[in-house]
Amino acid sequence: MSEQAEVLERLAAWADAGLGVALAAVMRTWGSAPRRPGSLLGVNARGEFVGSVSGGCVEAAVIEAALEVIAGGGPPRVLDYRVTDERAWQVGLACGGALQVYVERPGRELVRELLAALAAKEPVVLATEVATGAPRLVRPHAPDPGLDPALAQAAREASLRDRTGVVETPGGALFLRAFNPPVRVVLVGAVQIAQALAPMARLAGYDVLVIDPRRAFATEERFPGTALAVEWPDAALARAGLDRHTAVVTLTHDPKLDDPALAAALRSEAFYVGCLGSARTQAGRLERLAAMGFGPGDLARLRGPVGLPIGAVSPGEIAVSILAQLVAALRRPEPPAT
Known part of the structure; x- marks a missing residue:
């Protein structure tokens, strides 16, 4: 579940229970402020909260202001937190950091x-x-x-x-x-790397779908709490739909599973398409996709061998390298070359 959805769902539940609520959001940041604009913090009249606007630095001050907005029922407030020697310990911002927070009572x-x-x-x-x-x-x-x-x-x-x-x-x-819709990570192949990567991606706030037609692999026991599609990738992806909020990672090394998924991803607006395998495996994969009619521009979108080059060895380490590369593709206009 995305951070936005988590905060909004808690606000809705509190409001349904008859509690006054406030929503705080980062408007602007300067310097070393730890959360980006748009980060949310929900507060109820009891002082309970969900989310974060500063990673813990100024939450106490923002919650206090939110309680005043709830109690007073007045207009929204714009809060400015800037570092001075006198206030640094009070609000906890890093040196040179500042942020502006908007606090309102959402209907x-x-x-x-x-x-x-x-x-x-x-x-x-x-x-x-x-x-x-x-x-x-x-x-x-x-x-x-x-x-x-x-x-x-x-x-x-x-x-x-x-x-x-x-x-x-x-x-x-x-x-x-x-x-925006939550980022969705589609993993093709219910393999050991996927077992490590799926919960990591969920912790990052992404929706995860694991696709594998092999019933012995794609089980709830191996992937607790993860959406599973026990079918061939082309059928599963056609039903799921791929958009610019989707990342696709193939993990099987099996062309019968990987290639149809990659073809579907390259025909879509998926922001990230990654393929597990060695450089030699990648070369063969590119030849097969070129034979399907994909041009150099299409093939340049493929991240393979997938993951940042951090020397990862174990399934868990490889999962970390993949997730890091995926986040870079999402958050940076031009991710670093690998």
Whole structure:
């Protein structure tokens, strides 16, 4: 489950139980602030919280402000945390770090709408008037003739870049937060490396699907809590659908399983396509895919041998190298070459 979904689900549950709630979000950061813009912290009237806006550095101060917003029922608050010698110990920021946090009382229906969009894998952008807290849910990839063109463009960019930020409009500042579908990691081959990689990817907040037609391999006992598709990859991937929020990793060394999955991934917008195997195995794989009609541009998308070159040996170490390379592809415009 993604961090966004976890925070929103807890907020919805607290609100359904009759508790007042507040939502804090990082608006901007400077220097060595530990969490990026868009990071969320949910708080209820009892002081219970979920999520993080600073990795523990300023949570106590933000929770205190959130409780005041809940109790007072007033407008949102913008909190600035900057390091001085006097305040460094008080708020715990690293030297040179600063962040700005927005604290608001979200409506129950808005929280439900955001959760529904995440469940439906529909990208949305929450555009909030900074001064008043008035929210507007923008569907950046759906036509909306009534939407201001500048806001529509800003929302599309926020969604495509998975970014949070503040934009100035004639009507005042808007706080834009992208709520994109959770990253999905598809592992082809229910092998030992997949047993290590699946829980690691889930801990990172990604949805995981393991595909393998071999019933002895793809079992709940071997992959507790992981979605399984006990069928051939081409059929499973056609049903699952691959988009720009999807990573595909083949792990079997078997062309009958790996090649159809790679072909499906290369025909999609998947942001990461990785293949386990030696350089020699990769060379043969590229020849087979070229024979299927894939050109040099398509084949250049393949990460193989998969994973960062950290000298990994064990299944667990190889899983770490794969996940690290996947995260780099997701978070960096141009991941480092391997």
